[in-house]
Amino acid sequence: MLNRLTDTLAFQSQALQLRAERQRLLASNIANADTPGYQARDIDFAQALRGAAGEAQGAALRTHAAHLGGAGGGAAAGGAGAWALQAQTNLDSNGVDMDRERAAFADNAVRYEATLRFVNGSVRNVLDAMKSHNAA
Amino acid sequence: MSMFQIFNISGSAVSAQSQRLNVVASNLANVDTVAGPDGSVYKARQVVFQTHLFGSEQSAGVRVAEVQEDNTPGRRVHDPKHPQADAQGYVTYANVSSIEEMVNMISASRSYQNNVEVMNTAKNLLQKTLQLGQ
Numbered sequence: 137m138l139n140r141l142t143d144t145l146a147f148q149s150q151a152l153q154l155r156a157e158r159q160r161l162l163a164s165n166i167a168n169a170d171t172p173g174y175q176a177r178d179i180d181f182a183q184a185l186r187g188a189a190g191e192a193q194g195a196a197l198r199t200h201a202a203h204l205g206g207a208g209g210g211a212a213a214g215g216a217g218a219w220a221l222q223a224q225t226n227l228d229s230n231g232v233d234m235d236r237e238r239a240a241f242a243d244n245a246v247r248y249e250a251t252l253r254f255v256n257g258s259v260r261n262v263l264d265a266m267k268s269h270n271a272a
Numbered sequence: 273m274s275m276f277q278i279f280n281i282s283g284s285a286v287s288a289q290s291q292r293l294n295v296v297a298s299n300l301a302n303v304d305t306v307a308g309p310d311g312s313v314y315k316a317r318q319v320v321f322q323t324h325l326f327g328s329e330q331s332a333g334v335r336v337a338e339v340q341e342d343n344t345p346g347r348r349v350h351d352p353k354h355p356q357a358d359a360q361g362y363v364t365y366a367n368v369s370s371i372e373e374m375v376n377m378i379s380a381s382r383s384y385q386n387n388v389e390v391m392n393t394a395k396n397l398l399q400k401t402l403q404l405g406q
Contacts, residue, residue: 160330164330167332167334169383
């Protein structure tokens with residue numbers, strides 16, 4: 137019973153963790169924008185989340201056929217970080233596209249915050265469910 | 273928590289960029305330095321960045337691997353009246369290109385700003401994470 141209450145929370149905390157992971161990866165890319173030979177990395181968030189959710193509790197969270205479905209298959213990006221595509225060739229073979237990295241960083245920050253709000257909402261839901269009727 | 277690593281990553285980058293800025297400042301300050309009687313003159317310096325991993329493959333910071341000296345000969349100007357002119361009347365200046373150094377400076381300062389902004393964003397996100405459930 138308690139599982140059902142906290143399932144959503146567990147899933148969202150996984151998403152939050154992956155967002156934090158991606159944020160760190162993007163920060164690494166931005167930090168190494170001037171390092172010769174460095175190749176930018178990124179993770180396929182949807183695939184990584186699918187992998188993480190599958191590891192933890194199977195398809196328990198797919199409450200709707202359209203949830204987390206997507207294309208599926210393909211190469212496993214995982215949390216290790218796949219190499220990002222190089223936008224243009226540099227003389228020092230550095231593969232960081234600063235515009236793309238900054239955009240991805242801002243995007244990921246907003247999505248992280250959104251996930252935070254979802255977690256907050258879930259916590260509030262659980263708390264509301266636990267409240268007594270008799271309380272003033 | 274992996275987000276805390278961002279401060280290490282961006283901190284190392286900021287430190288490396290400020291070292292680069294330091295070297296640019298030295299180079300620019302010595303743009304008009306001439307060779308002494310022994311013929312030795314200031315040589316332009318250049319930092320070499322290297323990826324520095326913090327624990328895992330996913331948190332890649334930066335460090336300055338070495339500071340290289342530019343060994344190209346300095347520019348020689350014919351000025352027999354100059355007190356430091358050699359027997360042929362030539363003065364040897366440091367091999368610093370002020371244009372190159374200015375470009376380097378702008379690039380370093382932009383990268384510095386980028387990394388500071390990354391840290392600010394990470395700080396905001398972490399503060400919001402700390403308020404979770406309240």
